Amino acid sequence: MNSLGPTLLAIDDEPGILALVERFARTLQFNVVCHDGASGVLAEIDELRPDVVLVDLQMPEINGLEVLRAIRDVDPECAVVLMTAHASVDTAIEAVKLGALDYLTKPLDFDRLRGLLTTVLKGIERREALLEIDADVARRFEFHGTIGRSAAMQDLFDSIRRLAPHVRTLLITGETGTGKELVARAFQQLGPRRQGRFLTVNCSAVVDALFESELFGHQRGAFTGATETKVGLFEHADGGTLFLDEVGELPLSVQPKLLRAVEYGDVQRVGSLETRHVDVRVIAATSRDLRAEGAAGRFRSDLYFRLNVLEIHLPPLRDRREDIPLLTAAFVRENAARLQRPLTGVTTAAERALQESQWPGNIRELRNVLERACLLSEARILGEREVRQAMRIGSSAAGALEHASAATEPPTVGDSLSSAQRGQIDRVLRQARGNKTEAARLLGISRRSLYRWLDRLGHAEPKASQPGH
Ligand SMILES: Nc1ncnc2c1ncn2[C@@H]1O[C@H](COP(=O)(O)OP(=O)(O)OP(=O)(O)O)[C@@H](O)[C@H]1O
Ligand SMILES: [Mg+2]
Structure with a gap:
């Protein structure tokens, strides 16, 4: 999905518009996913982590502003563009106030759309270039394995x-x-x-x-x-x-x-x-x-x-925060190589979160947080969400995923886990080659918590036939 290039999600009840947007965005190298309505889309956003969403303002079930609000809740960093046939200055301002990147009127002006999508692409490129630069600086300022330019x-x-x-x-x-x-x-x-x-x-x-x-x-x-x-x-x-x-x-x-x-x-x-x-x-x-x-x-x-x-x-x-971007770049690069994933950087919001943390466990903690965030992330650029989640996991020894799902003991089996969390657990298990002890360590939870979560997911308990796991 995301790993191949930037992803665009288009939501509109008019199939004609979807087809147009899809064809156009493909020419700009976007992966395009289309939906003819807003229902079920939020769960998908969690999974898909699109870089940009184009959403129609007036749809039968949910209107575009509600979708916008919901997207901002799930993924505050996702760029959202609203489309409407009935332009009104008030809704446009409302949309931008709610965090939309922009507002397009129908029939679509493809020059403006190109402008917006190019802005999104440039933003991604800039972040990737920054990481590249920081990683190079980190290498140049490395002193026998110790990184620091402060x-x-x-x-x-x-x-x-x-x-x-x-x-x-x-x-x-x-x-x-x-x-x-x-x-x-x-x-x-x-x-x-x-x-x-x-x-x-x-x-x-x-x-x-x-x-x-x-x-x-x-x-x-x-x-x-x-x-x-x-x-x-x-x-x-x-x-x-x-x-x-x-x-x-x-x-x-x-x-x-x-x-x-x-x-x-x-x-x-x-x-x-x-x-x-x-x-x-x-x-x-x-x-x-x-x-x-x-x-x-x-x-x-x-x-x-x-x-x-x-x-x-x-x-x-915390007394040499100017080293954080370099360390971040070096650790992300290290994890990308180890996990063989095209991870290239962190978003601005994620960088801010890393800058503002107190880091009582210092560089070891930063390193662990980034390792977990890299495991949790599906995208090329680590977002604030993964980073914060990885930080919470680190700080709550009692049970990371519990925290992440904001539910300690969900009443209904399985339901409380989003498909993204299922994905995370599966990914970590794969990374740990099925070794539960290792998976629990990577997730920052106890083995028992991991088994509880696997139980909820309907994974089979390891039997005696799998010694050492
Ligand atoms: N400046 C740095 N650049 C790169 N990696 C670092 C740096 N400082 C620490 N690390 C990494 O952070 C982790 C902890 O470092 P180290 O074991 O040297 O810390 P420590 O001070 O000995 O900690 P403790 O007191 O807990 O033993 C290691 O994985 C190390 O490679
Ligand atoms: Mg030590």
Whole structure:
């Protein structure tokens, strides 16, 4: 449908007009869909996502202004042109006030129609060109996978370039999703150890009791369950870089040993008296305020000061909104390639929605929202609707689609889901190759919610014959 070119929907009870409009719009490369009345059209608009609708003002059942209002509700960005045999200035003004692009009198003036359709086409082309430009700028301003053209990010790239060859210890701070890990990797790539290993420890994921052995290793028999001697991450990373992610979660008990390892390169396996020397560059990252953690007794200040020899702070996305269009373009392009869909950009209204959001989850959240919006969208250009829907899904862990359909527990099975939503679910399932866990993740809902929705859609529950799904 939409993916092949712009789509025009014509609605008129006179078949002659429909035929004329159809022939004419085809010459301008529009896909044309015709309807001889307004009933059933709104559901179709939801599905078809036309770029422009031509609608007759006077039809037997519903009049054109009502259709216009309804279209604006469903898809505020769709261009609507009204046609009438009885021109009246009042209805024309009313129509334009309601958001119509323009008003044509019958018999149709094809020059004016061409003018209007060309405006629509130009608008689409401009948006696509903008994305193209932003994606190119994003590529040019990319710094080892990190995109940013804001002054804050440019300064940061500059610091990394200058410092990376010299720094041994580094603390990267910033809210969740701001790109701390990307920056850690950039440091590694630009430093003298790019050939060495880059090992990551996620400090929030290690069980307290195993921390010491994880980092420093243990001797066989050092504790119950230590059946083999184990080499710790510090020794593994010798000559390379150890990335301590979420270092604020590190148990207090391990901190003195870590301080010694960072300061002198001395490590000791659990259960061994022997001290080994390693040459490891330590990059730590945290979304917590370690100074405050220190004051509260949850983090040793001496370790904090040692890690903090150099601190790189990543500003939250809401403080560098000028990066949003670039990131958007890059992420849409990435998804288009991955999904093999001709997605080319976002509409102006969608861009505004993205600009105005607070992004508590920062770039990760933006990336996820765009991934979902790309999955939800049928059109070439992501609209405000898909973007807002994708944002809601992200913010309501409890149940995205519930929210999207504005009904928590619809009384009638199946009815509450629009065909567009059925389409979305089917599309996401296809994208996830039928894997329900993956589909639920993409939709931002729990597996159980997904099953509930599949149930409503009349999809068969997966039986034991489909293990792993
Ligand atoms: N400036 C950027 N340009 C492109 N992608 C980015 C940028 N910043 C972050 N990302 C992407 O956002 C996601 C989160 O980044 P990253 O894992 O580095 O964040 P983080 O600060 O480590 O988050 P957390 O504190 O939650 O671990 C990743 O997919 C990363 O590729
Ligand atoms: Mg991280």
